[in-house]
Amino acid sequence: MTYVKNLTSLAAGAGLLLAFGGADVHAQSKTLYIGMNGGPMEKTFTEFVFPDFEKETGTKVVVVPGTSxxxxxxxxxxxxxxxxHIIVLDDGxxxxxxxxxxxxxxxKxxxxxxxxxxxxxxxxxxxGLTMGMTGLAYNKKMFDEKGWKAPTSWADLADPKYKGKVVFQSVPSSTxxxxxxLMFNRLQGGTDTNVEPGFAAWPKTVGPNVLEYIAxxxxxxxxxxxxxxxxxPLTPTQVALLKGKGIAIEYAQPKEGSVVLMTALCATANNSEPELTQKLATYLLTSAAQEKFLRGGSYIPSTPNAKADNAANEAEVAQIKNYMNTAVVVNWDAINEKRPEWNTRWNKQIER
Known part of the structure; x- marks a missing residue:
């Protein structure tokens, strides 16, 4: 009899939930999956950004970590x-x-x-979700010890004094x-559609300086x-994160301009939760959400309306806005059309 009575009570309780909070129960059963970088980015968004959306909608947001x-x-x-439901990728x-x-x-x-x-x-x-740009990072300790001035140009990658001291991310795997x-190629007279000058000059200029090509x-x-x-090559944001860990590193803005590098989001086509996906995408673009990842992880917002809550973040945002004045936007449609060919050539000629 007790067993039957308990079942009756459970059923009555379930009925009340359905009567008074059925929509919430249904919403709480939903999960949205967002593909994005793991590590610091996943931690920042999971800890600071997603909770308000989860609380408001009763939806769980789960990160699928990985590179772009x-x-x-x-x-x-x-x-x-x-x-x-949402993927976050480098802009290219x-x-x-x-x-x-x-x-x-x-x-909209x-x-x-x-x-x-x-x-x-x-x-x-x-x-765009987070704003940034690729410029040059340098070893502050080494530069101070050797009395070197901070780099000022993409051409500095070919300076003989850096022989065996340049670390360069592999073109096929790294934006x-x-x-x-591409910026070095421009200095040689090339364009985003013509990389012949860059490939021709590399073996006798930057190439001898490279200690290691990293993935x-x-x-x-x-x-x-x-x-x-x-x-x-590195971004101001990455440099700031490393400096925060006590690493002696500084960022230098090349005089020819840095290259705009955003992480961007899109809602995947034909996913199982189109309305909820759009709601999450819209939320992530708001100044309220972007203030959270600025304050929680020093990621630079893609909206100028996001406000910093401390002097360090405020200075960083102001600096990025200043760098944007000379930043270069590359032609991704043209680049992506040629990139497989470039990747093969890079592997055969540069990293062979």
Missing amino acids: SDILAKAVAQKDKPQM VMYRAIGMGLCQPLQ SAAYNELYPVARMKDGMAA FGLHAF SSAKISEMIQTNEAAIA
Whole structure:
């Protein structure tokens, strides 16, 4: 009898939940998956950004961690039945995702309209989430010891005094490396569609200076600390994060300009929760959400309306705005068309 009575009580309780809070119960059963960089980015967004959205909607947001290349590969494999609702990719990779039909148009909103113009990407199919640029990072300890002045130009990568001290990200796997190569190529008279001058000059200029070609930037902090590396392509945000860990590293803005590097988001086409996905995408573009990742992880917002809550963040945002005055935007459509060919050539001629 007790067992039957308990079942009756449980059923009555369930009925009350359905009667008074059925919508909330249904919402709480929903999960959105967002593909993005793991490590600091995943930690910052999970700890500071997603909780308000989860609380408001009763939806769990789960990160699928990986590099932009990893996330793109997963999205391609899942194209017919997407398992990720939002993907966050470096801007160049995002243009590829758009071209592959992996994204649906973002819902227009006040938050979208307030973004920096460069962050409103191709036909509204994606939007910049965090702002940055690729410039040059240098080993402050080594530079001080040797009495070297901070680098001022992309041409400094070829300065003979850095022989065996340049760390360069591999062009096939890194946007940082690609950006640096394209800027060096421009100095040789090339363009985003003509990289012959860069490939021709590399073996006798930058090439002899390179200590190691690395797949990602993860090793740079170690190589700065061991005093192996003097200079490498990197973003101000990455430099700030490493400085925060006590690493003797500084950022230098090349006089020719840094290269705009955003992480961008898109809502995947034909996913299982189109309305909820658009709601999350819109939330992530608001100044309220972007203030959280600025304050929690020093990621630079793509909206100028986000406010810092401390002097350090405020100075960083102001500095990025200043760098944007001379920053270069590359032609990703043209680059992505040629990149497979460049990757093959790079592997055969540069990293062979």
